Amino acid sequence: MKLSTKGRYGLRAVLDMALNKNEGPITLNSIAERQGISEGYLEQLMVPLKRAGLVKSVRGAQGGYILAKEPKNITVGEVIRALEGPIAPVACVSEDYPEECERAEGCVTRMVWAKVRDSIAEVLDSFTLEDLVQESRKHTSQNSYMYYI
Amino acid sequence: MKLSTKGRYGLRAVLDMALNKNEGPITLNSIAERQGISEGYLEQLMVPLKRAGLVKSVRGAQGGYILAKEPKNITVGEVIRALEGPIAPVACVSEDYPEECERAEGCVTRMVWAKVRDSIAEVLDSFTLEDLVQESRKHTSQNSYMYYI
DNA sequence: TCTTATTCCTATTAAATTAATAGGATTTAA
DNA sequence: TTAAATCCTATTAATTTAATAGGAATAAGA
Numbered sequence: 490m491k492l493s494t495k496g497r498y499g500l501r502a503v504l505d506m507a508l509n510k511n512e513g514p515i516t517l518n519s520i521a522e523r524q525g526i527s528e529g530y531l532e533q534l535m536v537p538l539k540r541a542g543l544v545k546s547v548r549g550a551q552g553g554y555i556l557a558k559e560p561k562n563i564t565v566g567e568v569i570r571a572l573e574g575p576i577a578p579v580a581c582v583s584e585d586y587p588e589e590c591e592r593a594e595g596c597v598t599r600m601v602w603a604k605v606r607d608s609i610a611e612v613l614d615s616f617t618l619e620d621l622v623q624e625s626r627k628h629t630s631q632n633s634y635m636y637y638i
Numbered sequence: 639m640k641l642s643t644k645g646r647y648g649l650r651a652v653l654d655m656a657l658n659k660n661e662g663p664i665t666l667n668s669i670a671e672r673q674g675i676s677e678g679y680l681e682q683l684m685v686p687l688k689r690a691g692l693v694k695s696v697r698g699a700q701g702g703y704i705l706a707k708e709p710k711n712i713t714v715g716e717v718i719r720a721l722e723g724p725i726a727p728v729a730c731v732s733e734d735y736p737e738e739c740e741r742a743e744g745c746v747t748r749m750v751w752a753k754v755r756d757s758i759a760e761v762l763d764s765f766t767l768e769d770l771v772q773e774s775r776k777h778t779s780q781n782s783y784m785y786y787i
Numbered sequence: 788t789c790t791t792a793t794t795c796c797t798a799t800t801a802a803a804t805t806a807a808t809a810g811g812a813t814t815t816a817a
Numbered sequence: 818t819t820a821a822a823t824c825c826t827a828t829t830a831a832t833t834t835a836a837t838a839g840g841a842a843t844a845a846g847a
Contacts, residue, residue, distance in 0.1 A: 490641055490718075490758070492727050492751070493805065500747055516822065530807055532823080549815025550821040565750055569639075578641050597774045598649055601714055601765055602641070608757040609639070616750055625746045642834065665793070679836055681794080698844025699792040 492573065498526050499534045499572040500565060503543065507560040507618045508625060514546075514553030534572060541571035560622055566613035576613070578605045641722065647675050648683045648721040649714060652692065656709040656767040657774060663695075663702030683721060690720035709771055715762035725762070727754045 505520050517535070521528040535554060538544045545557045556563065570576065570584075577583035581590055582603045590596075654669050666684070670677040684703060687693045694706045705712065719725065719733075726732035730739055731752045739745075 490639070490645070490722055490725060490727065491729075492639055494807095495805085496639070497728055497747070498806095500750075504747065514822090518822085527807060529809080532825095533807085535823085536825095546823060547815090548813080548823050550819090551816055552814080552822050554823090573639055576639060578639065579646055580640075597770045597777070598646070598653065600773065601649075601761070601770075604761045605758055608761050609754055612750070612753045612757050621746045621750075624749065628746070643836095644834085647835095663793090667793085676836060678838080681796095682836085684794085685796095695794060696844090697794050697842080699790095700845055701793050701843085703794090 490578070492569070494530075495534060495572040496569045498524070498531070499538065500568050502526070502531060502534060503538065503556065503563070503568055504618060504621050504625070506544065506554060506556050507563075507622050510556060510560070514551065514555050516553040519553075537571045538568070541567065543567060543571060556618075560618035563618045564614050565616040565618075565621070566610060568618075569613055576606055576610050578602045578609070582606050584610070639727070641718070643679075644683060644721040645718045647673070647680070648687060649717050651675070651680060651683060652687065652705065652712070652717055653767060653770050653774070655693065655703060655705050656712075656771050659705060659709070663700065663704050665702040668702075686720045687717070690716065692716060692720060705767075709767035712767045713763050714765040714767075714770070715759060717767075718762055725755055725759050727751045727758070731755050733759070 501524050502520050506515050509515050517528050517531045544554050575584035579602045580588040650673050655664050658664050666677050666680045693703050724733035728751045729737040
């Protein structure tokens with residue numbers, strides 16, 4: 490019942506980008522340094538984030554990554570789904586294509602998993618990056634290099 | 639963000655026991671057959687369930703397993719915690735010993751994970767085995783060998 | 788007492804997933 | 818032209834999951 494580092498690191502990365510969104514394209518190198526995450530691994534996380542339309546890349550020197558939308562229009566749920574796939578405590582209640590098992594009809598435990606799925610989704614969809622930025626500003630000055638995320 | 643088969647199979651196993659609780663000790667062999675789960679694997683699941691005080695074993699011929707408490711006094715949350723460990727979408731908000739990371743103080747994303755944890759726990763703790771038995775009875779006659787779990 | 792059915796216990800293993808690492812190709816600002 | 822960056826593909830190490838195997842201990846019943 491754990492989130493993998495894809496979701497955890499990826500959320501920290503986009504939050505880092507939200508906090509630095511006035512600096513132009515952010516290099517993975519700088520995110521990696523601030524967040525203590527391997528740059529190569531971050532690179533892999535950017536692929537699904539781009540595909541989901543959450544970040545955009547700028548190639549070449551002085552390039553990097555920027556958010557494709559305003560932080561207030563990106564929810565934590567979108568980020569997590571882009572990186573971890575549809576929310577699904579078990580495959581048979583996946584948000585997109587539930588894998589019906591032969592016991593599905595009248596399945597009792599499935600009802601529990603569906604409620605778990607909905608409660609997770611509700612929490613994740615209730616936070617935007619902007620909410621997290623606001624929260625972050627409470628704890629650290631805007632120019633601090635420490636962001637506590 | 640997936641439950642492993644430990645939790646899924648384990649819950650089905652104890653629900654099977656709740657549905658058959660008037661039959662005396664239930665053998666793993668019979669659960670394995672009804673549920674389509676490897677008997678050897680079920681055996682491993684019984685160890686933490688016993689340790690958590692949810693099931694009791696009866697050794698020897700005619701032995702098997704029985705629930706250690708009434709179905710109405712066993713929640714899905716207890717079963718899942720026994721098998722999967724404390725609820726914790728990420729380690730730093732684990733229900734028992736959260737692993738503080740050096741960024742914990744003022745950490746913003748951690749707040750999100752804590753809410754996810756609480757919402758999962760709330761759902762799991764809101765169902766008892768008795769609730770699931772009741773639900774199951776709606777779908778199948780008491781004597782049917784098919785339980786749809 | 789013997790047989791059989793069962794849990795108990797330990798070790799091993801196959802498969803899948805996670806979390807990187809490596810090396811070079813491509814692009815673009817300066 | 819150079820340097821800084823993303824892009825792309827492949828490989829790998831570590832961990833976890835999901836079993837499988839083989840036998841020891843226990844107890845009911847013939």
